[in-house]
Amino acid sequence: MDNYICLDIGGTNIRAALFMNDEIQPIKQLKISAQAEGQKAEDRILDLIKDIWPQKGVVKAIAAAAPGYVDSEKGIIIKAVNIPGWEYMLLQQFIQDKFNVPVLIGNDARLAILGEWKYGAGRGHHEIIYLTISTGIGGGVIINDQVLMGSSGMATKLGHTTILPDGPLCNCGKTGHLEALSSGSAIARYVLDQIKNGTKSSLNLAPLPTSKEIAEAALQGDDLRMTAYKRAGYYLGIAIANYIQIFNPTCIILGGGVSLTGELLLNPTKRTLEQVILSKEYLKDLIITTAELGDNAGLIGALVLIKIHHL
Numbered sequence: 001m002d003n004y005i006c007l008d009i010g011g012t013n014i015r016a017a018l019f020m021n022d023e024i025q026p027i028k029q030l031k032i033s034a035q036a037e038g039q040k041a042e043d044r045i046l047d048l049i050k051d052i053w054p055q056k057g058v059v060k061a062i063a064a065a066a067p068g069y070v071d072s073e074k075g076i077i078i079k080a081v082n083i084p085g086w087e088y089m090l091l092q093q094f095i096q097d098k099f100n101v102p103v104l105i106g107n108d109a110r111l112a113i114l115g116e117w118k119y120g121a122g123r124g125h126h127e128i129i130y131l132t133i134s135t136g137i138g139g140g141v142i143i144n145d146q147v148l149m150g151s152s153g154m155a156t157k158l159g160h161t162t163i164l165p166d167g168p169l170c171n172c173g174k175t176g177h178l179e180a181l182s183s184g185s186a187i188a189r190y191v192l193d194q195i196k197n198g199t200k201s202s203l204n205l206a207p208l209p210t211s212k213e214i215a216e217a218a219l220q221g222d223d224l225r226m227t228a229y230k231r232a233g234y235y236l237g238i239a240i241a242n243y244i245q246i247f248n249p250t251c252i253i254l255g256g257g258v259s260l261t262g263e264l265l266l267n268p269t270k271r272t273l274e275q276v277i278l279s280k281e282y283l284k285d286l287i288i289t290t291a292e293l294g295d296n297a298g299l300i301g302a303l304v305l306i307k308i309h310h311l
Contacts, residue, residue, distance in 0.1 A: 126145050
């Protein structure tokens with residue numbers, strides 16, 4: 001009996017799944033908070049792996065979907081903004097030394113696109129763009145059934161493309177990035193700024209509303225919230241037009257919590273895309289859809305990574 005342990009590491013939670021043989025439905029899943037007082041995130045990962053380790057059979061490999069800038073070839077987390085101390089973190093070697101099994105590390109958005117390509121919304125497509133839109137915006141690209149990595153594994157930072165020069169400050173410290181305009185945190189920040197400037201709304205400033213609460217208010221007719229999503233969709237449409245003209249995909253998949261608002265975000269995105277695209281020929285066979293695997297995309301993508309490496 002062959003077992004595989006897959007991890008999805010976030011700044012808030014760390015999830016683990018145990019897969020058996022060729023099944024894509026995990027036989028066991030666990031989730032813990034990423035941070036705890038007096039304990040580092042990497043030590044919590046070790047504890048989680050121990051907790052999900054099978055009582056029977058052999059663990060053939062461990063794979064982890066990790067946030068931030070990831071050098072997959074060397075197994076290094078170059079920088080994960082939301083996890084304290086994770087700069088040039090040798091995560092692959094760290095786990096491998098403790099459990100003595102092969103370990104693979106990949107960027108979370110890249111592994112999510114692998115999962116969607118193999119088992120989700122991207123099935124049957126060979127050129128795909130994936131955007132995960134939540135607190136931030138991550139991205140992945142598949143060309144000719146291969147995940148685009150770049151020379152050092154740091155390609156396709158789609159959320160950090162400059163869409164509005166001199167625009168709002170991004171979480172990375174630069175200005176005008178897509179993440180600063182269309183992410184969940186960007187939508188919430190825009191609403192907060194407008195209320196502070198005197199715009200009336202049905203929500204209060206305290207506590208700061210989440211993007212989910214903003215979406216709910218927009219669906220109930222709150223003008224400011226609707227404007228916030230129209231604005232986010234407008235800039236997202238510009239960004240997607242750029243990506244389409246560079247990569248010429250047949251499928252664009254939107255994942256993450258903000259994408260769950262559906263037409264509230266998709267309608268202004270599609271309108272803008274049609275207005276700014278260089279040629280309508282790009283849109284003829286293009287499918288824009290939402291992710292199918294939900295929270296399990298990263299875990300299943302990690303499993304696909306193991307299979308690709310024949311472990």
